Amino acid sequence: MNFLEEKIVKEGVVKKGNILKVDSFLNHQMDVKLFRQMGEEFKKRFADKPINKILTVEASGIGIACIVAECFDVPVVFAKKSKSVNIDGEVYNAEVESFTHKCKNQVLVSKKFLNPEDHILIIDDFLANGCALQGLISIVSQAGGTVEGIGIAIEKGFQQGGKIIRNLGFQLESLAIVESMDASDGSVVFREQ
Amino acid sequence: MNFLEEKIVKEGVVKKGNILKVDSFLNHQMDVKLFRQMGEEFKKRFADKPINKILTVEASGIGIACIVAECFDVPVVFAKKSKSVNIDGEVYNAEVESFTHKCKNQVLVSKKFLNPEDHILIIDDFLANGCALQGLISIVSQAGGTVEGIGIAIEKGFQQGGKIIRNLGFQLESLAIVESMDASDGSVVFREQ
Numbered sequence: 537m538n539f540l541e542e543k544i545v546k547e548g549v550v551k552k553g554n555i556l557k558v559d560s561f562l563n564h565q566m567d568v569k570l571f572r573q574m575g576e577e578f579k580k581r582f583a584d585k586p587i588n589k590i591l592t593v594e595a596s597g598i599g600i601a602c603i604v605a606e607c608f609d610v611p612v613v614f615a616k617k618s619k620s621v622n623i624d625g626e627v628y629n630a631e632v633e634s635f636t637h638k639c640k641n642q643v644l645v646s647k648k649f650l651n652p653e654d655h656i657l658i659i660d661d662f663l664a665n666g667c668a669l670q671g672l673i674s675i676v677s678q679a680g681g682t683v684e685g686i687g688i689a690i691e692k693g694f695q696q697g698g699k700i701i702r703n704l705g706f707q708l709e710s711l712a713i714v715e716s717m718d719a720s721d722g723s724v725v726f727r728e729q
Numbered sequence: 730m731n732f733l734e735e736k737i738v739k740e741g742v743v744k745k746g747n748i749l750k751v752d753s754f755l756n757h758q759m760d761v762k763l764f765r766q767m768g769e770e771f772k773k774r775f776a777d778k779p780i781n782k783i784l785t786v787e788a789s790g791i792g793i794a795c796i797v798a799e800c801f802d803v804p805v806v807f808a809k810k811s812k813s814v815n816i817d818g819e820v821y822n823a824e825v826e827s828f829t830h831k832c833k834n835q836v837l838v839s840k841k842f843l844n845p846e847d848h849i850l851i852i853d854d855f856l857a858n859g860c861a862l863q864g865l866i867s868i869v870s871q872a873g874g875t876v877e878g879i880g881i882a883i884e885k886g887f888q889q890g891g892k893i894i895r896n897l898g899f900q901l902e903s904l905a906i907v908e909s910m911d912a913s914d915g916s917v918v919f920r921e922q
Contacts, residue, residue, distance in 0.1 A: 594788035
């Protein structure tokens with residue numbers, strides 16, 4: 537097991553309905569030392585890619601993205617989930633469906649911050665059905681930029697998102713891929729990588 | 730002028746209605762090198778405080794908070810703005826009014842992640858009327874914890890938030906305090922600190 541899988545086994549909680557709660561270190565309380573380890577691992581896995589910007593989506597992706605960005609020495613852009621009076625001018629947008637919140641959202645990025653010269657690493661905390669990720673890929677594509685890779689903390693390997701994204705030819709690196717989990721005994725089985 | 734004031738003069742845009750757009754480096758695109766400088770400055774200003782946790786609120790506070798947290802070598806907890814199916818169990822909550830979004834929100838923190846032993850540094854990107862900040866202070870208070878200090882990137886000094894918080898006796902450190910700004914010529918005047 538790698539450092540993230542060990543952390544999931546130690547602190548993650550499996551709930552009914554295929555929910556894996558990792559709120560003690562990933563998406564409510566945030567363990568920034570763990571994020572730094574994740575950043576260093578992504579830096580290794582995407583070492584040969586000319587990444588100049590990181591793209592994520594609010595809210596829980598932002599913390600990981602910022603620390604990964606320090607490892608790559610590049611800025612972050614985060615997609616916003618609702619139209620704010622503070623986004624004016626033209627935006628790229630995509631519709632995404634949230635597994636957690638059971639609703640559809642627009643995600644928006646100002647056209648000022650993505651362009652055809654951008655070589656993007658997309659970062660997010662979770663990958664399940666892949667809707668959020670497809671929205672971010674669509675936004676980079678609308679801008680004429682290049683998705684150099686996708687770095688995910690935890691992938692639910694029993695849902696379709698990862699398979700679809702890999703079938704499309706993207707380099708998708710998930711630090712932990714959950715093959716199955718069992719709420720009755722709290723066990724988690726990871727895919728061997 | 731300090732490093733943040735210089736950045737605001739260089740890249741900030743003043744809009745009608747006392748809106749200061751800093752989306753190229755603070756709250757849409759994020760300059761993580763600047764965040765690191767902010768973290769080092771907060772570490773100096775709160776050097777004598779026994780801080781063991783950073784509290785912020787989603788979304789744009791999270792990036793700054795995570796990099797500041799690395800400087801302090803402590804974890805981050807971020808308050809969530811809506812009830813998610815992923816927050817179960819008991820929560821601390823407070824109602825806050827957003828200047829930007831012109832709406833009222835509940836902010837929530839799981840009781841698991843704040844307790845009477847906590848010595849908290851609150852971090853946020855903006856301080857205007859102070860409603861978000863009052864909500865976070867209320868949440869720490871509900872938990873029985875101690876607010877050791879408050880670190881803000883940009884304070885709108887012509888609104889009441891900062892004055893109220895300082896009158897309450899908190900150590901509030903804002904890296905840039907805007908005294909006035911003028912949309913007609915884009916000028917920004919900072920308070921001398």
